[in-house]
Amino acid sequence: MRTPRFILAVLLTATLTTGAFAQTEPPASDLPAADFNANPYVRGEQTLSFSLGTFFPITFVNLYAGGTADTNLKIGAGFGISYSYVVAPGFSVGGEIEGATCGTTAESSFFMVPFTAKASWYFVKMPFEIVPSVSAGLAIVRYEGYTNFNPILKGGAAFLWRQSSSWSFGLDAQAWTVWQFYGDIPQDNRLGIFLDTRLTAVYHL
Amino acid sequence: MKRILNIAAAILLAAAVLVSCEPGPAGLFALLEEEEPLDKGTAAFNANTAAFVTRVNGAPDYYYAAVGATLLRRDVAGTTWETVSVPGAPAGSIISSGVSFGTDLYISYAPAADTIFHFDGTTWDATYDNLSTGDPVQSLLMASNGQMFAVTQASTGTSSSDYSTEYSIFYDTAGTFASSGAAVTDVASGRPNSVATDGSDYWIVAGNKVFTGVENSLAEDAIPADISATKPAFGAFYDGVRVLISGTGYLFNASAAYAKSGTFGSAERRLSSVIVVPKNGGGNATLVGVKSWASDEYTGYYEYDAALNAGLFSSVVPSTAYDMVSDNSNYVTTLDDLSIEGFYFDSVGQVLFARTVKGGLWSNTYSGGVWSGWDRE
Helix, strand or coil: CHHHHHHHHHHHHHCHHHHCCCCCCCCHHHCCHHHHHCCCCCCCCEEEEEEEEEEEEEEEEECCCCCEECCCECCEEEEEEEEEEEEECCEEEEEEEEEEEEEECCCCEEEEEEEEEEEEECEEECCEEEEEEEEEEEEEEEECCEEEEEEEEEEEEEEEEECCCCEEEEEEEEEEEEEECCCCCHHHCEEEEEEEEEEEEEEEC | CHHHHHHHHHHHHHHHHHCCCCCCCCCHHHHHHHCCCCCCCCCCCCCCCCCEEEEECCCCCEEEEEECCEEEEEECCCCCCEEECCCCCCCCCEEEEEEEECCEEEEEEECCECEEEEECCCCEECCHHHCCCCCEEEEEEECCCCCEEEEEEEEECCCCCCCEEEEEEEEEECCEEEECCHHHCCECCCCCCEEEECCCCEEEEEECEEEEECCCCCEECCCCCCCCCCCCECEEEECCCCEEEECECCEEEHHHCCEECCCCCCCCCEEEEEEEEECCCCCEEEEEEECCECCECCCCEEEEEHHHHHCCHHHCCCCCCCCCCCCHHHHHCCCCCCCEEEEEEECCCCEEEEEECCCCEEEEEEECCEECCCEEC
Protein backbone atom coordinates (compact mmCIF):
# COMPACT_ATOMS: atom_id res chain seq x y z
CA MET A 1 0.00 0.00 0.00
CA ARG A 2 2.43 2.62 -1.19
CA THR A 3 -0.18 5.17 -2.23
CA PRO A 4 -1.51 5.99 1.27
CA ARG A 5 2.05 6.34 2.48
CA PHE A 6 2.81 8.70 -0.35
CA ILE A 7 -0.24 10.81 0.38
CA LEU A 8 0.74 10.87 4.01
CA ALA A 9 4.20 12.03 3.04
CA VAL A 10 2.82 14.87 0.95
CA LEU A 11 0.53 15.99 3.73
CA LEU A 12 3.34 15.85 6.21
CA THR A 13 5.51 17.94 3.95
CA ALA A 14 2.80 20.53 3.49
CA THR A 15 2.77 21.05 7.21
CA LEU A 16 6.48 20.66 7.59
CA THR A 17 7.12 24.05 9.08
CA THR A 18 4.83 23.39 11.98
CA GLY A 19 5.02 19.66 11.91
CA ALA A 20 8.67 19.65 12.75
CA PHE A 21 7.76 21.19 16.06
CA ALA A 22 4.69 19.09 16.67
CA GLN A 23 6.03 15.61 16.25
CA THR A 24 4.37 12.97 18.36
CA GLU A 25 7.10 10.51 17.52
CA PRO A 26 9.99 10.21 19.91
CA PRO A 27 12.93 12.49 19.19
CA ALA A 28 16.17 10.90 18.09
CA SER A 29 17.69 11.32 21.53
CA ASP A 30 14.93 9.10 22.94
CA LEU A 31 15.27 6.33 20.38
CA PRO A 32 16.66 2.99 21.52
CA ALA A 33 20.39 2.88 21.51
CA ALA A 34 20.35 0.18 18.86
CA ASP A 35 18.86 2.67 16.41
CA PHE A 36 21.83 4.95 16.87
CA ASN A 37 24.49 2.42 16.20
CA ALA A 38 23.07 0.31 13.42
CA ASN A 39 22.75 1.51 9.87
CA PRO A 40 18.96 1.58 9.43
CA TYR A 41 19.19 1.55 5.67
CA VAL A 42 18.47 -2.12 5.02
CA ARG A 43 16.99 -3.64 1.90
CA GLY A 44 13.39 -2.54 1.42
CA GLU A 45 13.71 0.81 3.19
CA GLN A 46 12.31 3.72 1.24
CA THR A 47 12.62 7.47 1.60
CA LEU A 48 11.04 10.58 0.12
CA SER A 49 13.10 13.76 0.18
CA PHE A 50 11.90 17.30 -0.21
CA SER A 51 14.37 20.08 -0.68
CA LEU A 52 14.50 23.80 -1.22
CA GLY A 53 17.52 26.03 -1.49
CA THR A 54 19.88 28.22 -3.44
CA PHE A 55 21.18 27.58 -6.91
CA PHE A 56 24.59 28.93 -7.90
CA PRO A 57 25.59 29.16 -11.58
CA ILE A 58 29.33 28.58 -11.73
CA THR A 59 30.58 28.66 -15.32
CA PHE A 60 30.11 27.53 -18.90
CA VAL A 61 32.91 25.47 -20.39
CA ASN A 62 33.32 25.88 -24.13
CA LEU A 63 33.62 22.32 -25.44
CA TYR A 64 34.50 23.51 -28.94
CA ALA A 65 37.04 26.28 -28.52
CA GLY A 66 38.05 25.63 -24.93
CA GLY A 67 37.99 28.06 -22.05
CA THR A 68 35.22 29.17 -19.77
CA ALA A 69 32.73 32.02 -19.80
CA ASP A 70 30.50 33.86 -17.38
CA THR A 71 27.04 32.34 -17.32
CA ASN A 72 25.26 35.72 -17.15
CA LEU A 73 22.97 34.05 -14.64
CA LYS A 74 22.18 35.42 -11.21
CA ILE A 75 22.02 33.28 -8.09
CA GLY A 76 18.65 31.55 -8.14
CA ALA A 77 16.51 29.02 -6.37
CA GLY A 78 16.32 25.25 -6.54
CA PHE A 79 13.84 22.72 -5.32
CA GLY A 80 13.24 19.02 -5.73
CA ILE A 81 11.62 15.82 -4.68
CA SER A 82 13.25 12.43 -4.77
CA TYR A 83 12.44 8.84 -3.98
CA SER A 84 14.95 6.20 -2.93
CA TYR A 85 14.69 2.46 -2.45
CA VAL A 86 17.39 0.63 -0.55
CA VAL A 87 18.47 -2.33 -2.63
CA ALA A 88 21.45 -3.37 -0.49
CA PRO A 89 22.51 -2.40 2.99
CA GLY A 90 23.56 1.26 2.91
CA PHE A 91 22.87 1.65 -0.82
CA SER A 92 19.77 2.85 -2.62
CA VAL A 93 18.58 3.70 -6.08
CA GLY A 94 15.77 6.02 -6.97
CA GLY A 95 14.62 8.96 -8.99
CA GLU A 96 14.60 12.70 -8.60
CA ILE A 97 12.64 15.55 -10.14
CA GLU A 98 14.05 19.00 -9.56
CA GLY A 99 13.76 22.56 -10.68
CA ALA A 100 16.17 25.46 -10.70
CA THR A 101 15.46 28.99 -11.83
CA CYS A 102 17.63 32.07 -12.22
CA GLY A 103 17.32 35.60 -13.50
CA THR A 104 19.74 36.67 -16.22
CA THR A 105 21.93 39.69 -16.80
CA ALA A 106 19.45 41.07 -19.31
CA GLU A 107 16.57 40.46 -16.89
CA SER A 108 15.27 37.47 -18.72
CA SER A 109 14.57 34.16 -17.00
CA PHE A 110 16.14 30.74 -17.17
CA PHE A 111 15.12 27.44 -15.67
CA MET A 112 16.02 23.79 -15.71
CA VAL A 113 13.96 20.77 -14.75
CA PRO A 114 16.14 17.67 -14.47
CA PHE A 115 14.70 14.17 -14.30
CA THR A 116 17.39 11.86 -12.98
CA ALA A 117 18.04 8.39 -11.74
CA LYS A 118 19.94 8.48 -8.48
CA ALA A 119 22.28 6.17 -6.57
CA SER A 120 22.98 6.92 -2.90
CA TRP A 121 25.23 5.50 -0.20
CA TYR A 122 24.42 5.87 3.49
CA PHE A 123 27.05 6.33 6.17
CA VAL A 124 25.39 6.51 9.54
CA LYS A 125 26.66 7.58 12.93
CA MET A 126 23.42 8.21 14.72
CA PRO A 127 21.90 10.67 14.84
CA PHE A 128 23.93 11.86 11.87
CA GLU A 129 23.95 10.52 8.35
CA ILE A 130 26.20 11.33 5.42
CA VAL A 131 24.63 10.42 2.10
CA PRO A 132 26.81 10.85 -1.00
CA SER A 133 25.01 10.35 -4.27
CA VAL A 134 25.40 10.46 -8.03
CA SER A 135 22.59 11.10 -10.51
CA ALA A 136 22.20 10.97 -14.25
CA GLY A 137 19.34 11.85 -16.51
CA LEU A 138 17.84 14.47 -18.71
CA ALA A 139 17.33 18.17 -18.02
CA ILE A 140 14.72 20.34 -19.64
CA VAL A 141 16.43 23.67 -20.16
CA ARG A 142 14.31 26.68 -21.01
CA TYR A 143 15.54 30.15 -21.95
CA GLU A 144 14.26 32.96 -24.18
CA GLY A 145 11.23 30.88 -25.13
CA TYR A 146 13.37 28.00 -26.39
CA THR A 147 13.55 24.54 -24.87
CA ASN A 148 16.38 22.01 -24.99
CA PHE A 149 16.67 18.53 -23.53
CA ASN A 150 20.19 17.99 -22.28
CA PRO A 151 22.03 15.22 -20.45
CA ILE A 152 22.80 15.98 -16.84
CA LEU A 153 25.21 14.38 -14.38
CA LYS A 154 25.19 15.32 -10.73
CA GLY A 155 27.24 14.42 -7.72
CA GLY A 156 27.31 15.50 -4.11
CA ALA A 157 26.30 14.63 -0.62
CA ALA A 158 23.65 15.27 1.98
CA PHE A 159 24.49 15.82 5.62
CA LEU A 160 21.49 14.82 7.71
CA TRP A 161 20.37 14.79 11.31
CA ARG A 162 17.95 12.03 12.23
CA GLN A 163 15.26 13.89 14.09
CA SER A 164 13.01 10.88 14.59
CA SER A 165 12.37 7.45 13.20
CA SER A 166 10.40 9.11 10.38
CA TRP A 167 12.27 12.31 9.60
CA SER A 168 15.76 13.49 8.89
CA PHE A 169 16.75 17.07 8.16
CA GLY A 170 19.89 18.56 6.76
CA LEU A 171 21.81 20.14 3.96
CA ASP A 172 22.27 18.69 0.49
CA ALA A 173 24.96 20.02 -1.84
CA GLN A 174 25.13 18.85 -5.44
CA ALA A 175 27.32 19.81 -8.36
CA TRP A 176 25.37 19.82 -11.63
CA THR A 177 27.00 19.32 -14.99
CA VAL A 178 24.65 19.96 -17.90
CA TRP A 179 25.93 18.98 -21.32
CA GLN A 180 24.82 20.75 -24.48
CA PHE A 181 25.91 19.15 -27.73
CA TYR A 182 24.76 20.36 -31.14
CA GLY A 183 25.85 18.38 -34.12
CA ASP A 184 24.96 21.10 -36.62
CA ILE A 185 26.45 23.97 -34.61
CA PRO A 186 29.38 22.43 -32.72
CA GLN A 187 30.71 25.89 -31.87
CA ASP A 188 27.79 26.15 -29.44
CA ASN A 189 28.73 23.00 -27.51
CA ARG A 190 28.92 23.84 -23.83
CA LEU A 191 29.17 22.25 -20.42
CA GLY A 192 27.24 24.15 -17.77
CA ILE A 193 28.46 23.76 -14.21
CA PHE A 194 26.21 24.70 -11.31
CA LEU A 195 26.18 24.23 -7.54
CA ASP A 196 22.92 23.44 -5.83
CA THR A 197 22.69 23.76 -2.04
CA ARG A 198 19.44 22.95 -0.32
CA LEU A 199 17.78 22.38 3.00
CA THR A 200 16.40 18.88 2.88
CA ALA A 201 13.71 17.01 4.73
CA VAL A 202 13.76 13.23 4.37
CA TYR A 203 10.70 11.19 5.20
CA HIS A 204 11.35 7.54 5.94
CA LEU A 205 8.48 5.51 4.52
CA MET B 1 14.04 -2.59 -9.11
CA LYS B 2 12.52 -3.16 -12.51
CA ARG B 3 9.43 -1.31 -11.39
CA ILE B 4 11.51 1.68 -10.35
CA LEU B 5 13.25 1.75 -13.70
CA ASN B 6 9.90 1.58 -15.45
CA ILE B 7 8.64 4.54 -13.42
CA ALA B 8 11.77 6.52 -14.23
CA ALA B 9 11.41 5.72 -17.93
CA ALA B 10 7.74 6.74 -17.84
CA ILE B 11 8.61 10.07 -16.23
CA LEU B 12 11.25 10.82 -18.85
CA LEU B 13 8.88 9.89 -21.65
CA ALA B 14 6.09 12.04 -20.21
CA ALA B 15 8.44 14.97 -19.91
CA ALA B 16 9.49 14.61 -23.52
CA VAL B 17 5.87 14.47 -24.68
CA LEU B 18 4.26 17.06 -22.45
CA VAL B 19 6.81 19.85 -22.55
CA SER B 20 6.66 21.98 -25.67
CA CYS B 21 9.99 21.79 -27.39
CA GLU B 22 11.32 24.54 -29.58
CA PRO B 23 14.97 23.64 -29.94
CA GLY B 24 16.02 27.19 -30.55
CA PRO B 25 18.27 28.82 -33.08
CA ALA B 26 21.46 28.08 -31.22
CA GLY B 27 22.87 26.56 -28.07
CA LEU B 28 21.11 27.98 -25.05
CA PHE B 29 24.24 28.31 -22.92
CA ALA B 30 25.99 29.91 -25.89
CA LEU B 31 23.09 32.37 -26.11
CA LEU B 32 23.38 33.16 -22.43
CA GLU B 33 27.05 33.98 -22.85
CA GLU B 34 26.01 36.66 -25.35
CA GLU B 35 23.67 38.46 -22.98
CA GLU B 36 24.47 41.99 -22.01
CA PRO B 37 23.06 44.13 -19.22
CA LEU B 38 20.00 46.17 -20.10
CA ASP B 39 21.65 49.31 -18.76
CA LYS B 40 24.81 48.93 -20.77
CA GLY B 41 24.06 51.69 -23.24
CA THR B 42 23.65 55.44 -22.94
CA ALA B 43 21.36 56.14 -19.99
CA ALA B 44 19.18 58.55 -21.97
CA PHE B 45 18.29 55.83 -24.46
CA ASN B 46 17.79 52.92 -22.11
CA ALA B 47 14.13 51.93 -21.72
CA ASN B 48 13.19 54.81 -24.01
CA THR B 49 12.13 55.30 -27.62
CA ALA B 50 14.32 57.53 -29.73
CA ALA B 51 12.23 59.83 -31.92
CA PHE B 52 14.83 59.64 -34.67
CA VAL B 53 18.47 59.03 -35.43
CA THR B 54 20.23 60.58 -38.39
CA ARG B 55 23.67 61.48 -39.65
CA VAL B 56 24.68 65.10 -40.18
CA ASN B 57 27.87 65.78 -42.07
CA GLY B 58 30.27 68.42 -40.90
CA ALA B 59 33.57 68.70 -39.17
CA PRO B 60 33.29 66.30 -37.52
CA ASP B 61 30.34 64.27 -38.73
CA TYR B 62 27.75 63.51 -36.09
CA TYR B 63 24.85 61.19 -35.46
CA TYR B 64 21.94 63.03 -33.89
CA ALA B 65 19.09 61.44 -31.98
CA ALA B 66 16.35 62.60 -29.64
CA VAL B 67 14.54 61.21 -26.63
CA GLY B 68 11.67 63.26 -25.24
CA ALA B 69 12.82 66.89 -25.19
CA THR B 70 16.50 65.94 -25.21
CA LEU B 71 18.63 66.19 -28.35
CA LEU B 72 21.81 64.13 -28.32
CA ARG B 73 24.71 63.64 -30.68
CA ARG B 74 27.85 61.59 -30.96
CA ASP B 75 30.83 61.82 -33.22
CA VAL B 76 30.45 59.28 -36.02
CA ALA B 77 33.88 57.97 -35.09
CA GLY B 78 33.15 58.03 -31.36
CA THR B 79 30.99 56.16 -28.91
CA THR B 80 29.82 58.74 -26.38
CA TRP B 81 26.57 60.63 -26.78
CA GLU B 82 26.38 64.19 -25.50
CA THR B 83 23.37 66.40 -24.89
CA VAL B 84 22.89 69.29 -27.29
CA SER B 85 21.28 72.51 -26.17
CA VAL B 86 18.73 73.92 -28.61
CA PRO B 87 18.41 77.66 -28.02
CA GLY B 88 14.79 78.77 -27.93
CA ALA B 89 13.38 75.24 -27.63
CA PRO B 90 9.72 75.51 -26.58
CA ALA B 91 9.10 74.59 -22.96
CA GLY B 92 6.71 71.73 -22.40
CA SER B 93 7.20 70.22 -25.85
CA ILE B 94 9.08 67.15 -26.94
CA ILE B 95 11.07 66.59 -30.09
CA SER B 96 8.56 64.89 -32.36
CA SER B 97 10.89 64.11 -35.25
CA GLY B 98 14.18 64.90 -36.90
CA VAL B 99 15.71 64.54 -40.33
CA SER B 100 18.88 65.61 -42.08
CA PHE B 101 20.31 66.14 -45.50
CA GLY B 102 24.02 66.69 -45.96
CA THR B 103 25.14 69.21 -43.38
CA ASP B 104 21.65 70.33 -42.33
CA LEU B 105 19.63 69.04 -39.40
CA TYR B 106 15.93 69.74 -38.94
CA ILE B 107 13.95 68.93 -35.81
CA SER B 108 10.33 69.56 -34.91
CA TYR B 109 8.68 70.03 -31.53
CA ALA B 110 5.14 69.18 -30.47
CA PRO B 111 2.65 70.16 -29.18
CA ALA B 112 4.06 73.65 -29.79
CA ALA B 113 2.60 74.88 -33.07
CA ASP B 114 4.62 75.12 -36.27
CA THR B 115 7.94 74.58 -34.49
CA ILE B 116 10.76 73.51 -36.76
CA PHE B 117 14.39 74.21 -35.93
CA HIS B 118 17.18 74.12 -38.47
CA PHE B 119 20.86 73.67 -37.61
CA ASP B 120 23.46 74.21 -40.30
CA GLY B 121 26.38 73.10 -38.18
CA THR B 122 26.89 76.53 -36.70
CA THR B 123 23.62 78.34 -36.11
CA TRP B 124 20.18 77.31 -34.92
CA ASP B 125 17.26 78.84 -36.83
CA ALA B 126 14.14 78.62 -34.64
CA THR B 127 11.73 79.84 -37.27
CA TYR B 128 12.70 77.70 -40.19
CA ASP B 129 10.59 78.52 -43.25
CA ASN B 130 7.86 80.00 -41.08
CA LEU B 131 5.30 77.25 -41.29
CA SER B 132 2.16 78.94 -39.97
CA THR B 133 -0.71 76.51 -39.61
CA GLY B 134 -1.31 76.90 -35.90
CA ASP B 135 -0.98 73.15 -35.54
CA PRO B 136 1.88 71.05 -34.15
CA VAL B 137 4.37 69.41 -36.49
CA GLN B 138 4.24 65.70 -35.78
CA SER B 139 6.59 64.47 -38.48
CA LEU B 140 9.36 65.68 -40.70
CA LEU B 141 9.98 63.42 -43.68
CA MET B 142 13.16 63.61 -45.74
CA ALA B 143 13.25 61.90 -49.10
CA SER B 144 16.54 60.51 -50.32
CA ASN B 145 16.84 63.36 -52.84
CA GLY B 146 16.68 66.03 -50.13
CA GLN B 147 13.03 66.95 -50.48
CA MET B 148 11.59 67.62 -47.02
CA PHE B 149 7.95 67.37 -45.98
CA ALA B 150 6.34 68.60 -42.75
CA VAL B 151 3.26 66.90 -41.34
CA THR B 152 0.93 68.88 -39.11
CA GLN B 153 -1.83 67.47 -36.95
CA ALA B 154 -5.17 69.14 -36.34
CA SER B 155 -7.37 67.68 -33.64
CA THR B 156 -10.96 68.62 -32.92
CA GLY B 157 -13.50 67.53 -30.39
CA THR B 158 -13.34 66.99 -26.68
CA SER B 159 -14.59 63.45 -26.17
CA SER B 160 -14.20 60.07 -27.77
CA SER B 161 -17.50 60.53 -29.60
CA ASP B 162 -16.55 63.68 -31.46
CA TYR B 163 -12.74 63.62 -31.36
CA SER B 164 -10.99 63.52 -34.69
CA THR B 165 -7.43 63.84 -35.90
CA GLU B 166 -6.54 65.13 -39.31
CA TYR B 167 -3.19 65.55 -40.98
CA SER B 168 -1.82 67.92 -43.58
CA ILE B 169 1.41 67.59 -45.53
CA PHE B 170 3.53 70.53 -46.63
CA TYR B 171 6.60 70.45 -48.79
CA ASP B 172 9.66 72.62 -48.42
CA THR B 173 10.43 74.81 -51.41
CA ALA B 174 12.55 77.90 -51.87
CA GLY B 175 12.55 78.93 -48.25
CA THR B 176 8.94 78.28 -47.39
CA PHE B 177 6.49 75.46 -46.86
CA ALA B 178 3.67 75.00 -49.35
CA SER B 179 0.72 72.66 -49.58
CA SER B 180 1.45 69.25 -51.04
CA GLY B 181 -1.97 69.28 -52.59
CA ALA B 182 -5.62 69.29 -51.64
CA ALA B 183 -5.55 65.55 -51.19
CA VAL B 184 -3.43 65.89 -48.07
CA THR B 185 -4.98 68.89 -46.37
CA ASP B 186 -6.82 68.01 -43.18
CA VAL B 187 -7.16 64.39 -44.14
CA ALA B 188 -8.41 61.84 -41.63
CA SER B 189 -5.71 59.21 -41.87
CA GLY B 190 -2.95 57.61 -39.90
CA ARG B 191 0.06 59.78 -39.25
CA PRO B 192 2.20 60.18 -42.36
CA ASN B 193 5.19 58.25 -41.15
CA SER B 194 7.63 57.57 -43.95
CA VAL B 195 8.52 58.65 -47.46
CA ALA B 196 10.17 57.03 -50.44
CA THR B 197 10.99 58.48 -53.82
CA ASP B 198 12.07 57.09 -57.14
CA GLY B 199 13.58 60.45 -57.97
CA SER B 200 10.45 62.02 -59.42
CA ASP B 201 7.41 60.79 -57.54
CA TYR B 202 6.99 60.37 -53.80
CA TRP B 203 5.13 57.79 -51.76
CA ILE B 204 4.13 58.89 -48.27
CA VAL B 205 2.68 56.16 -46.09
CA ALA B 206 0.01 57.23 -43.59
CA GLY B 207 -1.55 54.18 -41.96
CA ASN B 208 -4.72 53.57 -43.92
CA LYS B 209 -3.67 55.75 -46.85
CA VAL B 210 -0.73 56.18 -49.18
CA PHE B 211 -0.21 59.53 -50.89
CA THR B 212 1.76 59.64 -54.09
CA GLY B 213 2.75 62.05 -56.84
CA VAL B 214 5.11 64.97 -57.16
CA GLU B 215 5.76 67.05 -54.07
CA ASN B 216 3.22 69.79 -54.84
CA SER B 217 0.49 67.49 -56.06
CA LEU B 218 0.22 64.46 -53.86
CA ALA B 219 -2.92 62.39 -54.23
CA GLU B 220 -4.34 59.34 -52.52
CA ASP B 221 -3.01 56.25 -54.18
CA ALA B 222 -5.30 53.37 -55.10
CA ILE B 223 -4.39 50.89 -52.42
CA PRO B 224 -5.63 47.35 -51.89
CA ALA B 225 -8.11 46.39 -49.20
CA ASP B 226 -5.17 44.84 -47.34
CA ILE B 227 -4.19 48.35 -46.29
CA SER B 228 -6.88 49.92 -44.12
CA ALA B 229 -7.54 51.52 -40.74
CA THR B 230 -7.47 48.10 -39.12
CA LYS B 231 -4.54 46.94 -41.26
CA PRO B 232 -2.33 50.02 -41.41
CA ALA B 233 0.90 50.50 -43.33
CA PHE B 234 3.90 52.23 -41.77
CA GLY B 235 7.08 52.03 -43.79
CA ALA B 236 8.26 52.85 -47.30
CA PHE B 237 11.58 52.22 -49.01
CA TYR B 238 12.81 52.63 -52.59
CA ASP B 239 15.39 49.97 -53.41
CA GLY B 240 16.43 51.48 -56.75
CA VAL B 241 13.82 49.55 -58.71
CA ARG B 242 10.60 49.45 -56.70
CA VAL B 243 8.90 51.05 -53.72
CA LEU B 244 8.41 48.59 -50.88
CA ILE B 245 5.69 49.34 -48.35
CA SER B 246 5.38 47.52 -45.04
CA GLY B 247 1.80 46.88 -44.05
CA THR B 248 0.04 44.60 -41.60
CA GLY B 249 1.09 41.01 -42.21
CA TYR B 250 2.48 41.73 -45.69
CA LEU B 251 4.88 43.79 -47.72
CA PHE B 252 3.59 45.50 -50.86
CA ASN B 253 5.35 46.41 -54.06
CA ALA B 254 3.84 49.84 -54.75
CA SER B 255 5.60 49.93 -58.11
CA ALA B 256 3.68 46.84 -59.27
CA ALA B 257 0.08 47.69 -58.36
CA TYR B 258 0.73 46.83 -54.73
CA ALA B 259 1.60 43.23 -55.38
CA LYS B 260 1.45 41.47 -52.04
CA SER B 261 4.18 39.36 -50.48
CA GLY B 262 3.71 36.11 -48.64
CA THR B 263 2.53 36.37 -45.07
CA PHE B 264 5.05 37.68 -42.57
CA GLY B 265 4.25 35.52 -39.60
CA SER B 266 0.61 36.47 -39.23
CA ALA B 267 -1.99 38.59 -40.99
CA GLU B 268 -2.15 40.62 -37.75
CA ARG B 269 1.57 41.39 -37.62
CA ARG B 270 2.35 45.11 -37.82
CA LEU B 271 5.42 45.61 -39.96
CA SER B 272 6.79 48.94 -38.86
CA SER B 273 9.71 49.62 -41.12
CA VAL B 274 11.32 48.20 -44.23
CA ILE B 275 14.87 48.79 -45.42
CA VAL B 276 17.41 47.19 -47.74
CA VAL B 277 21.00 46.95 -46.49
CA PRO B 278 24.14 44.96 -47.34
CA LYS B 279 24.14 41.34 -46.33
CA ASN B 280 26.80 39.27 -44.62
CA GLY B 281 29.01 37.82 -47.32
CA GLY B 282 27.71 40.06 -50.12
CA GLY B 283 24.42 40.91 -51.72
CA ASN B 284 21.63 42.69 -49.92
CA ALA B 285 19.11 41.86 -47.23
CA THR B 286 15.66 43.31 -46.72
CA LEU B 287 14.89 43.94 -43.05
CA VAL B 288 11.30 44.31 -41.91
CA GLY B 289 10.71 45.59 -38.38
CA VAL B 290 7.84 44.35 -36.23
CA LYS B 291 5.94 46.49 -33.78
CA SER B 292 4.07 44.75 -31.00
CA TRP B 293 0.47 45.76 -30.45
CA ALA B 294 -2.57 44.58 -28.51
CA SER B 295 -3.65 41.84 -30.90
CA ASP B 296 -0.18 40.59 -31.77
CA GLU B 297 2.67 40.84 -29.31
CA TYR B 298 5.33 39.61 -31.70
CA THR B 299 8.60 41.56 -31.66
CA GLY B 300 11.95 41.77 -33.42
CA TYR B 301 12.38 41.90 -37.15
CA TYR B 302 12.29 39.71 -40.23
CA GLU B 303 14.95 39.44 -42.89
CA TYR B 304 15.23 37.90 -46.32
CA ASP B 305 17.54 38.02 -49.32
CA ALA B 306 16.71 41.23 -51.19
CA ALA B 307 17.16 39.37 -54.49
CA LEU B 308 13.72 37.88 -53.83
CA ASN B 309 12.17 41.30 -54.47
CA ALA B 310 12.97 40.93 -58.17
CA GLY B 311 11.02 37.72 -58.48
CA LEU B 312 7.38 36.91 -58.06
CA PHE B 313 6.50 39.20 -55.18
CA SER B 314 3.98 36.81 -53.70
CA SER B 315 6.92 34.47 -53.14
CA VAL B 316 8.65 36.89 -50.80
CA VAL B 317 8.69 35.38 -47.33
CA PRO B 318 10.99 35.91 -44.37
CA SER B 319 14.02 33.73 -43.80
CA THR B 320 13.89 31.26 -40.95
CA ALA B 321 17.42 32.06 -39.78
CA TYR B 322 19.00 35.28 -38.61
CA ASP B 323 22.36 35.42 -40.31
CA MET B 324 22.15 38.33 -42.77
CA VAL B 325 23.02 41.29 -40.50
CA SER B 326 23.99 39.46 -37.32
CA ASP B 327 23.94 35.83 -36.21
CA ASN B 328 21.33 33.85 -34.37
CA SER B 329 22.93 34.27 -30.96
CA ASN B 330 23.33 38.00 -31.34
CA TYR B 331 19.79 38.46 -32.61
CA VAL B 332 18.11 36.35 -29.94
CA THR B 333 19.87 38.18 -27.13
CA THR B 334 19.35 41.69 -28.52
CA LEU B 335 16.41 42.75 -30.69
CA ASP B 336 14.37 39.56 -30.68
CA ASP B 337 12.24 40.71 -27.74
CA LEU B 338 11.98 44.38 -28.68
CA SER B 339 9.46 46.23 -30.82
CA ILE B 340 11.08 47.99 -33.73
CA GLU B 341 10.00 51.60 -34.22
CA GLY B 342 12.21 52.12 -37.24
CA PHE B 343 15.51 51.45 -38.99
CA TYR B 344 17.99 54.02 -40.24
CA PHE B 345 21.00 53.16 -42.38
CA ASP B 346 23.95 55.51 -42.74
CA SER B 347 25.21 54.37 -46.11
CA VAL B 348 28.43 56.40 -45.78
CA GLY B 349 29.49 55.07 -42.40
CA GLN B 350 27.78 51.72 -43.09
CA VAL B 351 26.03 51.83 -39.73
CA LEU B 352 22.53 50.48 -39.29
CA PHE B 353 20.45 51.79 -36.40
CA ALA B 354 17.33 50.29 -34.90
CA ARG B 355 15.06 52.47 -32.80
CA THR B 356 13.11 50.26 -30.43
CA VAL B 357 9.98 50.95 -28.43
CA LYS B 358 11.17 51.61 -24.88
CA GLY B 359 14.14 49.34 -25.50
CA GLY B 360 16.82 51.84 -26.44
CA LEU B 361 18.80 52.63 -29.57
CA TRP B 362 20.86 49.87 -31.17
CA SER B 363 23.49 49.91 -33.89
CA ASN B 364 25.25 47.45 -36.14
CA THR B 365 28.27 48.23 -38.32
CA TYR B 366 29.10 46.72 -41.71
CA SER B 367 32.79 46.40 -42.41
CA GLY B 368 34.74 44.15 -44.73
CA GLY B 369 31.58 42.40 -45.88
CA VAL B 370 30.55 41.43 -42.37
CA TRP B 371 28.18 42.97 -39.85
CA SER B 372 29.49 43.48 -36.32
CA GLY B 373 26.22 42.44 -34.69
CA TRP B 374 23.73 44.49 -32.71
CA ASP B 375 24.94 46.48 -29.74
CA ARG B 376 23.43 49.18 -27.59
CA GLU B 377 24.22 52.81 -28.23
